[in-house]
Amino acid sequence: MTNAAELSTLLVWASATALAIALVAFAVDLARRTEVRTDARTRARELAAVGGPAGPDAGRAAPPAPTSSAAPAVPAGRGKAAGIAMSTTWLGTAMLLVAIVLRGVAAGRTPWANMYEFTMVGSFVALVAFLAVNLRKDLRFLGAFVTGLVVLFLVLGLNVFYVAATGVQPALQSYWLVIHVGVAITATGIFTVAFVASVLQLLRDHRDAGAPLLAGWHWLDRVPGATSLEALSFRFNAVGFVLWTFTIIGGAIWAEHAWGRYWGWDPKEVWSFVIWVVYAAYLHARTTRGWSGRRAAWFVVVGYACVLFNFTGVNLLFTGKHSYSGLNPGN
Amino acid sequence: MSETPRTQRETEARRPYRPEGIDDAFAAPERPAHGDETHGDETHGDATHGAAGDGARTGEQPGPSLPTLGWRGMLRWTWRQLTSMRVALLLLMLLAVAAVPGSILPQRSQDAGKVIEYLGDHPTTGEWLDRLGFFDVYTSPWFSAIYLLLMVSLVGCIVPRTVAHARNLRGRPPRTPARFGRFPATAAGTTTASPDDVAAAVAAHLRRGRTFRVDVGGEEPRAARGRGPRAVPARPATRTVAAERGYLRETGNLVFHLALLGLIVVVALGQLFHYRGQAIVTEGRGFANAVVDYDTFDKGAWFRPSELSPFSLTLDDFSSQFASDTVAFAQARDFTAHVTVTEPDGAASKETIKVNHPLTIDGAKVYLQGNGFAPEITVHDAQGQVAFEGRVPFLPEDSMYTSRGVVKVPDVSSGLEQIGLVGYFLPTAVVDDDGNARSVFPQPTDPLLVLEVYRGNLGLDEGVPQNVYRLDTASLTPSVGDDGERVKVLVRPGETVDLPDGLGTITVGQEVPRYVALDLRYDPSLAWVLTFALLALAGLAVSLFTPRRRVWLRAWEDEGRTVVELAGLARGDDAGLQGEVDRALAAVPGLSPDTIPDATPDATAEAVPDPVPDAGTADSTKGQEASR
Numbered sequence: 001m002t003n004a005a006e007l008s009t010l011l012v013w014a015s016a017t018a019l020a021i022a023l024v025a026f027a028v029d030l031a032r033r034t035e036v037r038t039d040a041r042t043r044a045r046e047l048a049a050v051g052g053p054a055g056p057d058a059g060r061a062a063p064p065a066p067t068s069s070a071a072p073a074v075p076a077g078r079g080k081a082a083g084i085a086m087s088t089t090w091l092g093t094a095m096l097l098v099a100i101v102l103r104g105v106a107a108g109r110t111p112w113a114n115m116y117e118f119t120m121v122g123s124f125v126a127l128v129a130f131l132a133v134n135l136r137k138d139l140r141f142l143g144a145f146v147t148g149l150v151v152l153f154l155v156l157g158l159n160v161f162y163v164a165a166t167g168v169q170p171a172l173q174s175y176w177l178v179i180h181v182g183v184a185i186t187a188t189g190i191f192t193v194a195f196v197a198s199v200l201q202l203l204r205d206h207r208d209a210g211a212p213l214l215a216g217w218h219w220l221d222r223v224p225g226a227t228s229l230e231a232l233s234f235r236f237n238a239v240g241f242v243l244w245t246f247t248i249i250g251g252a253i254w255a256e257h258a259w260g261r262y263w264g265w266d267p268k269e270v271w272s273f274v275i276w277v278v279y280a281a282y283l284h285a286r287t288t289r290g291w292s293g294r295r296a297a298w299f300v301v302v303g304y305a306c307v308l309f310n311f312t313g314v315n316l317l318f319t320g321k322h323s324y325s326g327l328n329p330g331n
Numbered sequence: 332m333s334e335t336p337r338t339q340r341e342t343e344a345r346r347p348y349r350p351e352g353i354d355d356a357f358a359a360p361e362r363p364a365h366g367d368e369t370h371g372d373e374t375h376g377d378a379t380h381g382a383a384g385d386g387a388r389t390g391e392q393p394g395p396s397l398p399t400l401g402w403r404g405m406l407r408w409t410w411r412q413l414t415s416m417r418v419a420l421l422l423l424m425l426l427a428v429a430a431v432p433g434s435i436l437p438q439r440s441q442d443a444g445k446v447i448e449y450l451g452d453h454p455t456t457g458e459w460l461d462r463l464g465f466f467d468v469y470t471s472p473w474f475s476a477i478y479l480l481l482m483v484s485l486v487g488c489i490v491p492r493t494v495a496h497a498r499n500l501r502g503r504p505p506r507t508p509a510r511f512g513r514f515p516a517t518a519a520g521t522t523t524a525s526p527d528d529v530a531a532a533v534a535a536h537l538r539r540g541r542t543f544r545v546d547v548g549g550e551e552p553r554a555a556r557g558r559g560p561r562a563v564p565a566r567p568a569t570r571t572v573a574a575e576r577g578y579l580r581e582t583g584n585l586v587f588h589l590a591l592l593g594l595i596v597v598v599a600l601g602q603l604f605h606y607r608g609q610a611i612v613t614e615g616r617g618f619a620n621a622v623v624d625y626d627t628f629d630k631g632a633w634f635r636p637s638e639l640s641p642f643s644l645t646l647d648d649f650s651s652q653f654a655s656d657t658v659a660f661a662q663a664r665d666f667t668a669h670v671t672v673t674e675p676d677g678a679a680s681k682e683t684i685k686v687n688h689p690l691t692i693d694g695a696k697v698y699l700q701g702n703g704f705a706p707e708i709t710v711h712d713a714q715g716q717v718a719f720e721g722r723v724p725f726l727p728e729d730s731m732y733t734s735r736g737v738v739k740v741p742d743v744s745s746g747l748e749q750i751g752l753v754g755y756f757l758p759t760a761v762v763d764d765d766g767n768a769r770s771v772f773p774q775p776t777d778p779l780l781v782l783e784v785y786r787g788n789l790g791l792d793e794g795v796p797q798n799v800y801r802l803d804t805a806s807l808t809p810s811v812g813d814d815g816e817r818v819k820v821l822v823r824p825g826e827t828v829d830l831p832d833g834l835g836t837i838t839v840g841q842e843v844p845r846y847v848a849l850d851l852r853y854d855p856s857l858a859w860v861l862t863f864a865l866l867a868l869a870g871l872a873v874s875l876f877t878p879r880r881r882v883w884l885r886a887w888e889d890e891g892r893t894v895v896e897l898a899g900l901a902r903g904d905d906a907g908l909q910g911e912v913d914r915a916l917a918a919v920p921g922l923s924p925d926t927i928p929d930a931t932p933d934a935t936a937e938a939v940p941d942p943v944p945d946a947g948t949a950d951s952t953k954g955q956e957a958s959r
């Protein structure tokens with residue numbers, strides 16, 4: 001059993017390494033797309049300047065021009081960096097999955113009962129959400145940020161939250177551990193991807209509005225427009241919000257079984273409620289005149305900050321009934 | 332997602348930066364001339380309320396006329412403000428912020444002891460915080476005010492919306508708009524089939540699966556009118572199809588909000604009817620379900636003692652298991668209480684109670700909330716009389732079950748003082764060289780009692796109820812040794828030891844009985860709370876994931892063939908809208924193969940904000956790469 005646990009830890013490190021490589025490759029890809037784009041822009045200007053197709057259609061006519069000259073350099077649709085990034089992300093995700101399974105084997109239970117395991121599984125869900133949607137729709141521009149956050153989370157988990165694999169106390173011995181915590185982790189992973197989309201939306205929006213600080217960030221031109229990013233973020237958030245609602249309901253049912261009350265304003269319950277209300281406010285803000293767009297995106301940022309605090313701050317700073325970090329706050 | 336590159340680019344290009352909540356996207360760019368009122372209402376607010384308020388306010392006179400409103404006008408204005416989306420949003424934000432202090436400051440409902448401790452540590456700020464209700468945040472007037480206002484706001488908006496939706500459910504799809512050009516999804520084609528056949532085929536296609544409500548109609552021939560770019564050419568008589576789906580979206584939205592209201596109401600009712608009793612029971616003993624048998628008993632305002640079902644419960648045995656591996660040494664692994672329940676009719680049954688498995692008896696649930704050791708202690712006084720005899724529960728203070736307890740010995744023989752014993756029960760004791768004892772494992776492998784002895788007036792004769800777990804030693808005389816240190820009496824089970832200062836002897840029974848803290852709770856609202864919570868979840872999922880779409884078709888004869896145009900409109904952003912329109916076009920019989928979807932004359936992008944091609948859409952990224 002010890003071997004399984006050790007192998008699991010090694011695989012998490014390996015996965016973090018693979019994802020770090022993916023992060024670099026995604027960043028290179030994003031930068032190189034920027035060059036391509038800048039080229040296209042220059043070309044379009046030149047075309048317009050020499051009296052090519054003038055008027056509003058000038059831009060539209062430009063893209064076919066480079067096709068003939070540059071097409072042989074790169075296989076259609078895939079850059080080299082993007083290819084490396086995607087395959088290392090798949091590899092890292094697969095290794096993380098094996099690490100999670102081995103962890104469960106070593107502990108002899110569901111592998112999401114403490115902070116380290118929560119970090120591991122939450123990162124996995126974020127990666128899967130990213131990869132799954134990417135199969136249907138090109139989301140590679142999100143890659144650098146999703147893998148970046150995941151690497152950060154994994155290394156933090158390994159260094160700060162790590163506890164050895166073992167059983168759990170009686171309060172956690174319930175099938176609700178699988179359901180309630182499993183859904184909470186899934187929601188957290190999905191909120192992570194939505195958060196990345198909203199941050200990009202805000203950056204892109206500010207750059208489009210001519211924010212001087214972002215003038216040098218050309219790579220932002222390579223991400224979709226603010227409206228698309230908003231729609232993308234909303235789709236993830238809608239799924240996350242429904243899952244979070246279920247997390248709270250499932251938690252209440254479990255609390256009723258284990259503690260004899262379904263709601264008791266325990267710090268974790270308070271912050272789960274705060275998160276729920278913030279994301280509910282986000283859904284309302286989206287449809288309120290004067291609050292949609294940029295302001296609504298800030299709700300996502302605040303909501304995700306609450307998600308992170310609910311996971312770290314509430315576990316480590318407050319004493320409550322959800323003291324399952326496996327870490328001793330006294331030390 | 333059957334999304335085409337074109338769709339996204341167009342939605343991007345057509346709309347200004349305004350994410351498509353129902354707010355604007357569902358408002359037809361060209362409202363049908365007959366002005367469907369219900370839909371006018373729907374142009375505000377999506378997954379949320381506020382529609383009524385917002386809608387009403389737009390028709391209202393602006394602010395400056397405020398002073399002349401009069402009190403009725405003022406009331407109406409207040410009501411509209413309260414039920415507006417903006418105020419609902421504000422209240423939601425306030426609710427989130429107001430909930431936070433309850434997680435930072437200790438709360439009376441959870442740990443009254445911590446509140447007292449806090450008040451002791453922060454006398455000035457603590458007093459002010461207390462006055463403002465910061466130690467009872469969730470029952471404080473300000474917290475209650477926020478959620479009650481939110482409830483009123485919700486009612487004020489959900490009720491009119493429910494009425495509107497009920498009317499809308501019986502309504503028909505809105506008439507086909509005159510121009511399709513500015514809709515987010517369009518398609519067009521030509522066919523050899525007649526307009527009648529086209530309309531019939533597409534209507535049949537849309538009716539399949541009963542998702543769409545479909546109307547087939549027609550329009551009179553139209554003469555050319557207008558000039559310049561907005562000119563409308565002449566057109567013969569047409570056949571039209573108007574279809575709408577996704578009424579469930581609003582239904583789900585309303586169900587969600589109504590279920591939230593129901594949830595709050597049943598939670599409040601549960602508070603009124605509930606009762607909760609806590610009892611400490613030692614092995615071999617039991618208790619009856621009666622108010623007097625509980626150590627503490629809470630009840631709602633509408634609770635009647637006659638509701639207590641008169642069963643009784645005996646603890647036969649309690650077993651515990653702890654991890655002995657190094658990784659999680661002494662971590663609890665299992666607690667099981669074996670009990671015998673005697674029903675009111677005399678039938679007895681053996682049951683077990685575990686931490687995640689409460690026992691249900693006559694609708695009440697019995698939870699295992701704690702456990703510990705209750706050694707049998709007998710104290711003989713200086714004259715040899717039995718002054719105290721009984722099981723004393725010691726409360727565990729750490730994971731090794733270092734447990735604290737108090738023995739209050741009355742003065743049974745005249746002329747003697749009362750004796751107070753305070754100290755610890757250590758299940759597996761290790762005594763250091765300097766005489767300090769501590770517990771190293773939670774199981775009773777080598778139990779030891781370490782007690783300090785006090786004498787004086789404990790107040791046992793004054794008839795004032797006392798906390799049995801606390802001894803106020805301030806006015807008592809401790810027994811001290813020659814070195815001035817307090818004497819520590821060490822007793823092991825089965826031993827009898829002399830108390831210092833000739834106060835008598837203490838005997839601890841050979842067997843150390845376990846005790847369990849049981850929590851009995853009855854709340855008739857539980858099933859209803861769950862029902863409303865699940866209803867809310869279902870309503871939420873339906874309202875967020877049901878696409879609401881309208882599809883229109885117009886077909887007319889032109890130069891021997893039939894021209895077909897389609898348009899689609901969705902509420903909220905809807906990636907599948909263009910696919911829906913394309914599938915409807917594909918249902919047209921005899922469609923000409925050279926048909927290009929979306930070839931409608933005025934479907935071209937009206938505004939391309941960025942001169943650079945395909946400004947940054949995900950799909951165009953692929954195009955860019957391919958072009959290198």
